[in-house]
Amino acid sequence: MKKFDHGQEHRDDGMVLIQTNLDDMNPEYCPYITDRLLEKGANDVYWIPILMKKGRPGLMLNVLTDGLLLSEIETVIFEETTTLGLRYMPVSCSRLGRNFEKVSTPWGAITVKTGYKAGKLVHFAPEHEDCAKAAREHGIPIKQVYEYVRAIYISQKSL
Amino acid sequence: MKKFDHGQEHRDDGMVLIQTNLDDMNPEYCPYITDRLLEKGANDVYWIPILMKKGRPGLMLNVLTDGLLLSEIETVIFEETTTLGLRYMPVSCSRLGRNFEKVSTPWGAITVKTGYKAGKLVHFAPEHEDCAKAAREHGIPIKQVYEYVRAIYISQKSL
Amino acid sequence: MKKFDHGQEHRDDGMVLIQTNLDDMNPEYCPYITDRLLEKGANDVYWIPILMKKGRPGLMLNVLTDGLLLSEIETVIFEETTTLGLRYMPVSCSRLGRNFEKVSTPWGAITVKTGYKAGKLVHFAPEHEDCAKAAREHGIPIKQVYEYVRAIYISQKSL
Amino acid sequence: MKKFDHGQEHRDDGMVLIQTNLDDMNPEYCPYITDRLLEKGANDVYWIPILMKKGRPGLMLNVLTDGLLLSEIETVIFEETTTLGLRYMPVSCSRLGRNFEKVSTPWGAITVKTGYKAGKLVHFAPEHEDCAKAAREHGIPIKQVYEYVRAIYISQKSL
Amino acid sequence: MKKFDHGQEHRDDGMVLIQTNLDDMNPEYCPYITDRLLEKGANDVYWIPILMKKGRPGLMLNVLTDGLLLSEIETVIFEETTTLGLRYMPVSCSRLGRNFEKVSTPWGAITVKTGYKAGKLVHFAPEHEDCAKAAREHGIPIKQVYEYVRAIYISQKSL
Amino acid sequence: MKKFDHGQEHRDDGMVLIQTNLDDMNPEYCPYITDRLLEKGANDVYWIPILMKKGRPGLMLNVLTDGLLLSEIETVIFEETTTLGLRYMPVSCSRLGRNFEKVSTPWGAITVKTGYKAGKLVHFAPEHEDCAKAAREHGIPIKQVYEYVRAIYISQKSL
Numbered sequence: 001m002k003k004f005d006h007g008q009e010h011r012d013d014g015m016v017l018i019q020t021n022l023d024d025m026n027p028e029y030c031p032y033i034t035d036r037l038l039e040k041g042a043n044d045v046y047w048i049p050i051l052m053k054k055g056r057p058g059l060m061l062n063v064l065t066d067g068l069l070l071s072e073i074e075t076v077i078f079e080e081t082t083t084l085g086l087r088y089m090p091v092s093c094s095r096l097g098r099n100f101e102k103v104s105t106p107w108g109a110i111t112v113k114t115g116y117k118a119g120k121l122v123h124f125a126p127e128h129e130d131c132a133k134a135a136r137e138h139g140i141p142i143k144q145v146y147e148y149v150r151a152i153y154i155s156q157k158s159l
Numbered sequence: 160m161k162k163f164d165h166g167q168e169h170r171d172d173g174m175v176l177i178q179t180n181l182d183d184m185n186p187e188y189c190p191y192i193t194d195r196l197l198e199k200g201a202n203d204v205y206w207i208p209i210l211m212k213k214g215r216p217g218l219m220l221n222v223l224t225d226g227l228l229l230s231e232i233e234t235v236i237f238e239e240t241t242t243l244g245l246r247y248m249p250v251s252c253s254r255l256g257r258n259f260e261k262v263s264t265p266w267g268a269i270t271v272k273t274g275y276k277a278g279k280l281v282h283f284a285p286e287h288e289d290c291a292k293a294a295r296e297h298g299i300p301i302k303q304v305y306e307y308v309r310a311i312y313i314s315q316k317s318l
Numbered sequence: 319m320k321k322f323d324h325g326q327e328h329r330d331d332g333m334v335l336i337q338t339n340l341d342d343m344n345p346e347y348c349p350y351i352t353d354r355l356l357e358k359g360a361n362d363v364y365w366i367p368i369l370m371k372k373g374r375p376g377l378m379l380n381v382l383t384d385g386l387l388l389s390e391i392e393t394v395i396f397e398e399t400t401t402l403g404l405r406y407m408p409v410s411c412s413r414l415g416r417n418f419e420k421v422s423t424p425w426g427a428i429t430v431k432t433g434y435k436a437g438k439l440v441h442f443a444p445e446h447e448d449c450a451k452a453a454r455e456h457g458i459p460i461k462q463v464y465e466y467v468r469a470i471y472i473s474q475k476s477l
Numbered sequence: 478m479k480k481f482d483h484g485q486e487h488r489d490d491g492m493v494l495i496q497t498n499l500d501d502m503n504p505e506y507c508p509y510i511t512d513r514l515l516e517k518g519a520n521d522v523y524w525i526p527i528l529m530k531k532g533r534p535g536l537m538l539n540v541l542t543d544g545l546l547l548s549e550i551e552t553v554i555f556e557e558t559t560t561l562g563l564r565y566m567p568v569s570c571s572r573l574g575r576n577f578e579k580v581s582t583p584w585g586a587i588t589v590k591t592g593y594k595a596g597k598l599v600h601f602a603p604e605h606e607d608c609a610k611a612a613r614e615h616g617i618p619i620k621q622v623y624e625y626v627r628a629i630y631i632s633q634k635s636l
Numbered sequence: 637m638k639k640f641d642h643g644q645e646h647r648d649d650g651m652v653l654i655q656t657n658l659d660d661m662n663p664e665y666c667p668y669i670t671d672r673l674l675e676k677g678a679n680d681v682y683w684i685p686i687l688m689k690k691g692r693p694g695l696m697l698n699v700l701t702d703g704l705l706l707s708e709i710e711t712v713i714f715e716e717t718t719t720l721g722l723r724y725m726p727v728s729c730s731r732l733g734r735n736f737e738k739v740s741t742p743w744g745a746i747t748v749k750t751g752y753k754a755g756k757l758v759h760f761a762p763e764h765e766d767c768a769k770a771a772r773e774h775g776i777p778i779k780q781v782y783e784y785v786r787a788i789y790i791s792q793k794s795l
Numbered sequence: 796m797k798k799f800d801h802g803q804e805h806r807d808d809g810m811v812l813i814q815t816n817l818d819d820m821n822p823e824y825c826p827y828i829t830d831r832l833l834e835k836g837a838n839d840v841y842w843i844p845i846l847m848k849k850g851r852p853g854l855m856l857n858v859l860t861d862g863l864l865l866s867e868i869e870t871v872i873f874e875e876t877t878t879l880g881l882r883y884m885p886v887s888c889s890r891l892g893r894n895f896e897k898v899s900t901p902w903g904a905i906t907v908k909t910g911y912k913a914g915k916l917v918h919f920a921p922e923h924e925d926c927a928k929a930a931r932e933h934g935i936p937i938k939q940v941y942e943y944v945r946a947i948y949i950s951q952k953s954l
Binding site: 500501502503504505507508511524526531532533534535536 | 818819820821822823825826829842844849850851852853854
């Protein structure tokens with residue numbers, strides 16, 4: 001699958017960071033809006049607690065998206081949030097090559113996501129969903145699953 | 160009044176976002192500085208709690224302004240805050256068409272701010288100052304004023 | 319005036335800290351609610367950004383009050399916020415002796431609030447409202463007013 | 478159903494607030510830990526970003542629980558997080574009487590949660606899950622569903 | 637050494653949590669104050685960003701201390717911060733049994749801190765200072781040192 | 796020394812702001828990473844608490860750097876943090892002219908950092924390290940050292 005070929009370390013100059021400050025929105029909507037934006041194709045969505053004028057605690061919505069989706073993402077933000085305006089700026093992204101590998105554990109196979117820079121492994125991380133599932137099903141602490149998967153991965157790779 | 164004609168949905172590419180990190184300023188100055196910058200013509204001013212070097216909790220001042228005011232706004236920031244340097248980047252803004260309408264309530268007329276995208280109403284919100292005044296004068300919870308104004312507005316518009 | 323006699327360093331064991339987590343309230347209400355609670359006699363009101371269940375960013379309202387006002391303050395919180403429940407715990411307060419003194423400046427007299435522990439000055443601070451007023455009326459940076467008032471106070475007291 | 482009888486406004490003095498500061502835990506675990514604690518019977522779980530010693534940004538885990546569950550909840554915290562110690566204090570809770578009512582909408586029935594103090598309605602809120610489901614299935618903004626449900630509820634109750 | 641005997645899991649009911657809200661203090665003082673309080677014997681010191689009255693962003697200082705040190709710690713807070721008052725409440729602490737073990741690595745011996753509940757290992761963590769030193773001296777990423785130490789510890793213990 | 800000549804007020808258009816969101820990194824690494832990046836030549840490094848997808852509390856790393864160092868700084872971020880990608884945008888910086896002056900105090904000479912705009916002093920601040928050292932060695936509160944140094948500086952300059 002082309003997308004996860006670890007040769008794919010790359011730079012992308014056509015990204016846009018959209019921001020809007022919300023001081024009058026029910027914060028209960030936030031996770032729903034995050035999901036809606038990710039489904040529309042946003043690369044990342046996050047919220048920052050801020051202090052706005054008139055002493056109001058607010059939330060800044062941040063959406064990182066491919067510039068080609070800008071108009072579509074803007075429409076979702078205007079429809080779903082209470083904003084009257086948003087701002088955006090062009091950004092470049094640097095991404096590691098990525099790969100997914102499987103590690104065998106007593107609780108079944110667990111995926112490890114890896115990151116490569118110039119062909120060299122610089123990061124690996126057990127996939128959360130797999131670990132959470134194993135922890136739940138086998139009644140063991142989630143941190144223990146992570147630790148174990150990491151230790152196996154390291155020994156397999158002789159890191 | 161041209162400014163609130165709801166045909167005025169627009170994009171503005173000449174905006175600038177100014178940021179400066181403050182780790183040695185009396186935070187008591189913040190609301191005063193916010194007011195000063197808004198009076199000078201800044202479009203928005205907000206503060207973000209951050210963690211700076213040497214383990215210091217700081218505040219990042221953010222000012223969104225028309226690029227034409229950049230120099231004047233910079234002067235205020237240097238005079239009023241404790242910063243020795245600031246950074247800025249060009250940003251574009253998308254803004255809904257905006258309008259103001261009145262809603263009759265048992266506590267007097269209350270303004271509703273509306274937002275239009277491509278001529279379609281996508282947002283409306285009771286004006287805070289009007290609601291706060293009504294709540295205070297009539298001894299009713301502010302949330303009740305908001306709820307009531309919203310309900311009337313919806314029924315009037317058959318939304 | 320008894321209240322500001324600096325002999326008044328004291329401990330108060332009848333205070334209560336009330337907290338409630340809000341994940342579905344328009345944050346625009348916050349400053350209004352703060353004012354309402356202070357007017358009712360609360361000693362202090364502050365808000366903390368928190369992360370609540372289901373991935374919701376929320377705000378924790380904190381109200382410090384004399385235990386005798388607990389029931390009245392609770393009523394305001396239930397009426398004005400969107401909470402369905404709140405929690406509280408008894409707290410003790412230690413307070414410095416406090417005094418107010420005047421300092422002459424080129425921009426008029428400015429009040430300095432002082433704090434005493436066992437009769438010894440351990441803190442002094444120019445009053446914000448006075449400094450802000452002087453800064454506005456005389457067109458000087460607020461930090462300069464503070465600095466100046468502090469320097470005069472120190473030299474007067476030979477601190 | 479006894480639990481939702483709106484006569485049930487009550488005070489509960491046997492609650493405990495448990496806190497622990499974490500500066501060395503993968504924050505990816507947080508939502509999982511929140512769920513685990515709620516499943517064990519905790520009344521509320523929330524996280525606060527803090528600044529710890531040595532300049533470390535940390536997270537404070539807060540768990541509100543019935544005192545009878547203290548030991549069980551403690552065990553989960555020690556097993557699932559990276560803490561070596563936790564603190565707790567007794568708290569009292571005041572809770573509104575609560576009820577659930579249904580409102581008919583063009584998108585199906587939606588539940589409204591209500592809060593009563595001394596028999597008087599002081600709060601009502603559309604249930605998030607119902608609104609999110611309606612918004613998704615019918616392709617309408619979530620804020621519009623909330624507004625509509627609120628308006629209907631108000632008109633039905635002649636609030 | 638008695639203190640690190642892992643039989644020492646214990647509960648301590650004589651602790652106190654001291655809090656004070658600061659809206660007019662140079663945040664540059666914070667790390668210094670943290671160190672001063674720890675040197676005086678405080679068990680933990682942390683800071684929380686809050687929103688105070690008049691729209692001011694503030695910092696809440698939290699100090700966890702043995703009740704026997706309360707008066708001494710209070711004095712430091714009054715002398716070093718700008719507060720005019722503080723609040724405190726009694727808290728109980730539950731602490732795991734703790735131990736320190738050494739792990740051999742290609743970069744020298746590194747300490748692992750362990751936590752025991754009812755005699756069972758529930759947590760272990762490489763000591764930060766040791767890892768940071770190894771990372772610096774050998775020019776390897778700090779996360780790699782941690783991962784390696786964890787993997788060795790796990791394999792040694794057959795966890 | 797050219798760098799601190801107060802004629803050096805300047806604008807720098809070749810700066811870059813790098814950001815990356817981390818939801819799976821041990822926050823204990825943060826101060827170490829800050830130091831590593833500053834040693835590599837970054838102009839500023841700071842962290843912002845954010846709320847990421849799936850309800851995860853995360854930290855956004857921000858690095859301000861000269862564009863010429865972009866590649867080198869990126870390498871450190873990829874090696875030391877757990878990120879799989881980062882984003883950056885070009886920024887311009889405005890900096891005051893800066894100078895350092897000495898002030899004599901009963902506790903030895905203390906440096907004051909000054910900022911000039913168009914040749915006019917707009918800011919001065921006692922150097923933290925000097926004040927902290929004096930406070931420790933002479934057993935006086937740090938705020939008192941700052942106040943004293945400020946007062947002397949003001950009287951010397953007849954500000």
